[in-house]
Amino acid sequence: MGPEREDSEGSVILISDDETDTEATLGNSVVLIESSENSDLEQKKSEEIVDEESELVVTFCKQGMVMPHARHDCMTHPFERTESETCIPVKQNSDMCGQCYCYVCDKLASECQYWMTSASCHCNAHNKSRFWKDQRNFTLTGVLVIFNLEPTEIDTDLRHGGELLFKFLRELSIQYNNYLSGEIVLSLQDCVCPSKQTPGQCSVCSQFQNEVIYRYSDVFNLVSSFINKAEKEKPKSAAVMLLGVAREIALHKDPAQSWQNLGPSESLKLAVPFLMSSLNIPSWDHRLLTTVLRGQNVTGEQKKNGKKEFLWEVLTVIKARTEKMETMGQYKELVRYLRAVKCNEGIGLRDLRDKIPFYLCKSGDFTSAAYSLLLPFNNLACCTACRLTPLQFESYLKMFWTGSVPAGMDFHDSDEWILNIGSPVKCCTLIKQVLRVLYSNQSLYRNSRCWSALITILVSSPILEQNGLLTTLTLREPPPFFRQMVCDVSFGILEELRLKVNVSLPSDVFYGSLNLEACFLLTIQAVLQMLLTDLPWLTSFLEIMLAFGKNFWALKLFLEGLLSQMPVLHDVVSMIARDLSYQKNTLLKLWQTLGPDYVGELLCLFLSFRNSQLQSVGIYLSHVVIENLNQCPWAKSLDVFRLKAFRRPHLETANYLQLNKFVSILENL
Template identity: 40%
Template sequence: MEPEDSVIVISDTEGENDGESSVFIVENSPEVADASKEKKTEVIDEECGLAITYSKKGNVMPHARYDCVEQDFTRTENEVSEPAGSNAYFCEQCYCYICDKPASECQYWKLPSICHCNAHNKSMYWKAHRDVALTGALSIFNFNLVDIDSELRRGGALLQKFWMELAVEYNNYLMGMITTRNCLITCVCVCHKQVQMFCEMCHLNHVEIRLYSYTAVFNVVNNFLNQAENEKPKAAAIMMIGVAKEILLHKQPPQETFNKDDQTSSPRQAVPIFMRRIVNALQRMLVLSDFPPYLFNKLKAFYKTLPLPSYCYAFTNCLNVLSWDDPFLTSILRGQNITGHRQKKGKKEMLWEDVTVVQARVERMEARGEYRELIRYLRVVKCSDTLKLRALQDKIPFYFCKCGDFHAATQSFHSNSNLSCCTACRLTSYQYMIYLKILKTGSVPISCELSEEGRWVFMKGANLVKDCLLLKCALRILFVNEVLYRTVHCWSGLIQIQCNSLTLTEDVLQVPPHIFVKTTAVHATAIIEDLKNGIVGIPKAFSSAFHRESALILVTVAAAQMLHQNLSVINIVLPLVVAYGKNFWALKLLFDCLSMKEDILHHFCGMLCSNIYVYKTMLIDAFKRHDADYVSDLVTLFLTFKQATIQSVSIPVLTVLVESWHEFKNKGHHWTQTLHSFLQSKVIPAMEMLNTAQFVELRNKLSQLI
């Protein structure tokens, strides 16, 4: 192998030692030649003594045609008809400015009407052509080349391909199909069937016409939008807004369509469908996708330039979406603007957004746990779709609970909005029960759905609402919501909440003195009227040593009033009885309140007996959750009433007990022996005094069982 030559710059002030740092290798020589023949010594700077010991002509690097030093170039603005001057000539390293490849490979180098040889970087015309060539479909958005990443390039490439496919289908649509009118309207005339000639009446039904069907174009667009929805956000946005640009230009010929009832058969019907889909998708992406500012603004600006036909005027300004860093929106989210209004150019503006934008903002703030910002936003935003907006605003109490602000949650149930009445008016029984659980325990679902499913977490550091405040809130909701007021399960849930402990385990309250029960029940009637009228004060007696018992008395009196008013439209009352658990003194108060009207008491007891037979599993489950004392006290309660109507309730209770006796015994319920003794010593002797046929029959069954 021959040794390689190197270019070495040596200072005359250096010594003969080649290893000094003044020796510097500049480049390797590609040629193996006698260097001594080409050496020329020339002193450049006498003071420094710098000398050039070797020189070589540099290689010509690839360059644009207008930068070529070997061929002259004539600059023109937009000359495309023929090469200007000697622009058609090029060297081996000349590149086409438009195609970005060697000039020898350019197909349009000197082609008339194109003439890439005249292109240069000082012409706006040729720069625009170069951008189109480099960016393809993205050129319509006027992106800077440095802003175009792989995601945008993919969207542009797919859009370019789609435009070509769409152009073919749209051209076929404009050509139409020639056929006869009877393919649309069947000719019923028989003249031409008999004599093979048309009469004057049916002649028009056999005239050739041209029909148009937009369905093929519809399918192409629909498939592309489906593909766009599976792409990354940047690519999807480019693809969708590019689709809108094309389909908005589609015209409908004046002739007939195949099927006027088919929404895919004409642009007038199909384009609005696509535009609604495109606009909704773009609105969500602008809110959820964190687009960089240049893309966010380009999409909005480009949408404003789209020519909307008359049947698409509804989509005007649909992409006027505020960015997350917009000062107006930011002031609302931070709580600096609580009205949602601002003065702009002397005019009062409000925060008005499309429902899709509102839903997307709610989705994002929920995912980020920004519940306080979400509450501020929902309180001031306006929307044309008031029903959907109201459904979102109805979750404000839940968002307060997610923040741990339970006191604000109780107040927000009754906050009137400018749309309709308060949130409490629209709660369902399922939502009501969940809110009772949240406010009682201080725990909330870990998800953003108001549901009992899934894991719940305790809000550490939050101040739980007092029992008195919880009671006021729960009763006021029932009083303003007529549906909940007539729902027995809501009342039974409220009774259970009052009977249960903080962890929702069943608790037995102490039996208050009889005089206390009577006095509190009298006060409860006045308190209930105040709550119905919006007066939310509750006397200090409800904060005394018997505060839980007082609350249960208040709920019981309120439930009795509801039964007096709505018993005729109620078909189940057993949950009320079961909800009291072992607090039989409160259950006795319920029957005492109902006994004020004999017809109400008779109707209630009859319905209760029927419920026990129909929903006996509910009663059996209650037996299983408790012990023998519960069953004994329940039966005793009914038998000790003076009213025969209430005494008769013990018959279905004991009947269910007898029918399920072997089930209790086989499953190892140890209290069956205790209950056996109670029935033998207490129930049967008490029934000896009742000589009705039903009691006699039941007594015989109990005797056989014992």
């Protein structure tokens, strides 16, 4: 026998001290004994039960805790299932324990007011009956049942809209009933005839004595107020409220036997069409909406009885439909809808349409998404590209290049990506569209992050990792004649792209075996042009320089392009020196990843120029290494012999001395 262990409840548990083969003996080494905590007699009895084979006694003196459960799952009281018995409790179905819940109300059974009520009898409800499931859905969804929503689809916003709608419908019912009662204009007791004839005999009054006026104004005012209130709510709540209003007033009838034209708000036949036009909420199966979603109608217009009909909806409804189709993953239908629908709130609709390229990407049509960034929706509105943020620009680049999309519904939801859902955009198409976007949006054009993102994409693998990270590549260096050929045609191409002309890239340059390198060289020329005109607007240059990765031939070509513009080169070097002061951690983290070979190549690249300013950048980089040797354990692996080779006369004296100091430190590591 093993030692005894007593828990906090006073229960005794005996554990075997034979640990040689626990799994083998577990099946017959445990005896479970149910007993009451308050029964000493039962406890003593349970302690006497011994399994002679294993010589082990296990005593549990504590009852198991009963968790909340539906009545039909109660282990204490038996339950008899029937399909739809609502008259009386079946057998013992009305019995309950303290944790029994009503299946219909989702409340404790003791709190259910219909537990044994005739014609309801919730005590008989269970989850195997279609009838009781419908009753439960109706109870939980309330007024939302009219929208045929599943309980799992009802979130906080929908429930809030349903509560406001339910309260409104009660008020509306009172006002509508008052309207149906009408208003008697003239009774027999109100005879105003001069002759004061016997009531009923007056020829003037008799023609009015039975006329009743029906004034719809109170209903109209109540509905109008509720519509205004709905427009201030969140999209889902507002949609529920507005759809509920439309459904209700569509059923209103005019009880007058003859036409009573009392005015636009007091005559139902005038007021209801006006309210419905302001609501303008066609159902999902409405013919015009259906044809738009299926792609059979791209304009959202149709002729009905010789008149034009438009798909025109209020913004809250458009937002609600957008959210619904997002949730359902119906991106193609959503694009068709947003392109066709019209709204009197142009800015709000424009903001929704700005996500059309994103929805196209989510549907796998990346090429159409790239073109749609620059498509204006009408003659008065500019294109989506004009309003892109740097983060959105960077996300689109990654989507176009890899054929992958963020798993979430926002550009910020980029921690996880869905890979390879469509064909990536071809390199030549990508570079044309991206440069046109940069030329269309001045804030992007002047943002170094956007240019570094473009360079990074072109030197990365189109195969994206699950977490959205790119893998950088080293492109082959094109021959000199090819580089010169691209440089010769670049100026004309960039000018045409800046003017938003439909540009055709020379096929012999951009559609051959070096098409990627050609696009990369064109991008370098575009960055050089940007520096000549917008350098003062840049806040950083270091990230552009680091974006080249291990493509040192391209970085050298880029820096050589600055040598012909000495004032620009001076400002660039000054900006790099400033960046190295404020972004050391970024640089050190990158170096830790890329290793000493990369750092050595970068130093040698700048030291190889005969220009003293570019040499000084190499010296700045060496200072970062010296000042942070504790974070640069790889420094001792730098190629000291190669660095010594640059201690030649072409180095400026100050740079020569600094390099000597750096080499000496490396040799002593």
